[in-house]
Amino acid sequence: MKRLKYFSIPLCLVLVFLQVLPTVAQERTIDQKINTLLKQMTIEEKIGQLTQYSGDWKATGPVTFKGDHKEAIKSGKIGSMLNVLGTKYTRQYQEIAMQSRLKVPLLFAQDVIHGYKTTFPIPLAEAASWDLDAIKLSARISATEASASGIHWTFAPMVDIGRDPRWGRVMEGSGEDPYLGSLIAYARVKGFQGNGLGNIDSVMACAKHFAAYGAAVGGRDYNSVDMSERQLWETYLPPFKAANDAGVATFMNSFNDINGVPATGNKYLQRDILKEKWNFQGFVVSDWGSIGEMINHGYVKDGSAAALSAITAGSDMDMESNSYRNNLERLVQEKKVPIALVDDAVRRILRKKFELGLFDDPYKYSNSEREREQLNAPEHLKAARDVAKKSIVLLKNEKQLLPLSKDTGTIALIGPMVKSVKDNHGFWSVELPDVDYSKLITTQWDGVKKRVGKDSKLLYAQGCDVECSSRNGFAEAVETAKQADVVILSIGEAWNQSGEAKSRSNIHLPGLQEDLVKAIQATGKPVVVLINAGRPLVFNWTADNVSAILYTWWLGSEAGNAIADVLFGDYNPSGKLPMTFPRSEGQIPIYYNHFNTGRPAQNDSDKNYRSAYLDLSITPKFEFGYGLSYTTFQYSDLKLDKKKMRSNDKIEVSLNIKNTGKYVGEEVVQLYLRDKIASLVRPVKELKDFQKLQLNAGETKTLKFIIDKEKLSFYNQQLYWTAEPGYFDLMIGSSSADIRLKDTFELVK
16 A cells, blocks of 8 residues: 555656646647758748738738739748638638748738628627627637638737727727726637637637727827826736737737837837746737838838837737838848847747648648538527627616517617618628628618517618718608607617727717707607617717617627617627716716826816816716616625735625516626725726626525735836735626625735
C-alpha cells in the first residue's frame, strides 16, 4: 500500500505532462517552421506579409492600390486581402499565392460585424439583450458561415466604449459601460474563435479600435481624443483587456490621435501596454489607410516617416496605405528600422497562418459544398430570431396596450419601415453576390401578416419616407389609421444614417416623422410605435404622448418575425438599454456613471448655483439599464452575510425576485456599487454585476452575488489597481435609476 501511495504522485505528474506535451511540441514546431521560413524570405517578401489590400469587391474605404493584385500576390508582395467573398474567389486568389516563390498562403479578412449571410441584430442591439450566451452564439454562427466562405479573419468585435450617440459607430459597439462592454467583448471573441484557430468553423477575431476611438471630440468620426490616463485605463481599456484575456488573435489600431499622438504611431498603446504589459501574442493591423493618414494629422511629413512611426510603435500590418510597401525596405537599408522589428511583425502574422492550418492546406476554408450547407442552415435563422427578439427594448406600455391580440380585427401598419428590407439589414452588413435579400430578410409587414388570425385584416400606408420632407402622404396614413382597431407605426433611421462616417449633430427622428406620429396619434386610435435605429435617438413628443413604444434597432434577417413575436406576446421583451438616451443633444455626453460635483443638483428644480442647466433637465429621457416587461417584478429581502470585509475576503449578497404579473418574463437584475470616500473622486454608481433570469407568473427565486476586492478596485493616482478601505453603497435594481434595494458595507484593512 505504501508503495502504491508513493508512486501515485509521480504518476499524476506524468499524466499531466503527457497531456501538455503535444501543445508544447506543436508550439516548438511552429516556431521552428517560422524560423526556417524567415531565413528564406527576402526583405520584399517580408514586407509583403505586412501588406493588406482590398479585393475587387465593394471597398469599405478609399482604394489606394493601383497595380495588379494578382502579379503582386504571385511575387509575394501581398500577405492578406479583404473584401474577397466566397470560396470560388478565395480559392482563385490562394491558387495565385501558391505560385509565389515560398508559397506563403494569403489571409482573407472581412468586416463580419453582425452576421455573414444570416444577419443578426447590430452589435448595440445585441448588447441590449444583456444575454452573453445569445451574443456568443451570434458570433459563433457568423464565424461558421464566414469560414465556410473562405474567410479567415473578421474585423470584429468593436469594443470601443461609446458615450456620445452623435458618433455613428456606437451601432457597432456595446454601449457606454466598461463592465458590460468587457463581458460582451469576451463573449464575442470566444464566439468568433470557437474551439480555437485551426478549426474550420472558427475565424480570427479582431479587437478594435485601439484605443479610445469612442471618445472622439464632438462625436465626429476620426476626430481627436483628449483624456487623462486614468480615464483611459478605467473606462476605455477594460474591454480591450477582456478581449486579450479571451485570446483574441488580432488587434486593430484606431484612426484618432490620443493626447496628440495618433494611435497608429502610438508606442505606449501598442508596444508598452498591448505587447509588453498584456503580453499579446497576436498581431496588430492598421485601420484602413491609417498609417498614411498620420501625414494628415501633421504627425509625420511623408510616407517614409509614417512607415517608420508605425512599425516602431508596433503596427504589424498595413491596411491599404502603401506605406510599408513603398518605404519599409529603404528604411531597413538605411538602418532607420532594425530588421528585428520587421521580423517580429512577420513572425506574428506567420504564426497565425500556421495556427489556422493554412500551410498544411491553403484551401481548407474554400470548400464550396460546406459553403452551400452552412449558408443555408435553417438553425441559423432560428438563432437570429431568438437574438433579435431578446434585443428589443420596451420603453413604454401604458394601460398594457401590449401585447396585442392575434385576433385583433383591423390593424394598420403605417410608416417608412413597415416594408423596408435594407434598413432591417443594417449598416455593416455583408452583401453577398447572387443573394436576394428581399427574400432573405423578413419585413415587419410579413412578420405581422404571418402572426395574426385568419379573420384579422391588415392595412398599410407609408405616410412618408425616412427623410420625410413632405406631408403629402399624411392624409392617406390618417385615413388608414381611422379604419383600424390599433395602429403599428414604424419609424426611425435609415440603415445608412448610423455607422462609420455617419456622425450626426441632430439625432432627433429624421425629417417630419414625429409630425407623422402626431397626426396618427390625433386619430384617437391606440398606437404602438416601433423605432428602428442604430443609435439612441431623441423623440420626446412620441415618448410623452404615445401609449406603447418598442425600440427595435436594426434586427437583421429575422427582424419582422422577432418584432411580431414581441408585439403579440409570444415573447415577453427583456431588453435593457446599453446606452443612455438624452432628451436633447445639449445633454451630450450623458452617461450614468459620472462623478459627483461639489454642488450636485438633486432634481430639476434645484438649479441655484448647482451643476445643472437652466433650460434642460439633469436627467436623461431613458437611463442606462432601462427596459420594461409585460409583467412586473418585486425585489425584496436583501441580505449581506457580513457588513465588513477584508481585502482577501468576500461578501455574499442575496435577494428575492418575484414575478408579480400575469406573464412569464425575464428580468436583468443589476448590481451597482459606489465608493463613498476615496483618494480620487469616484462615480456616483458603477455596474459591477448582473444576472438575467426567467420567472413564471407568481414565481419567486433567490439570487446571490459575490462582492470581492476586484469589484471594489480602481486606478489610483499612480495608476495602480487597488481597493481602498472605507464604506461602499450597494444598490440593486432594474436600471441604473430604478434602484429597488440598498445597503452599505465596509472594506477594512
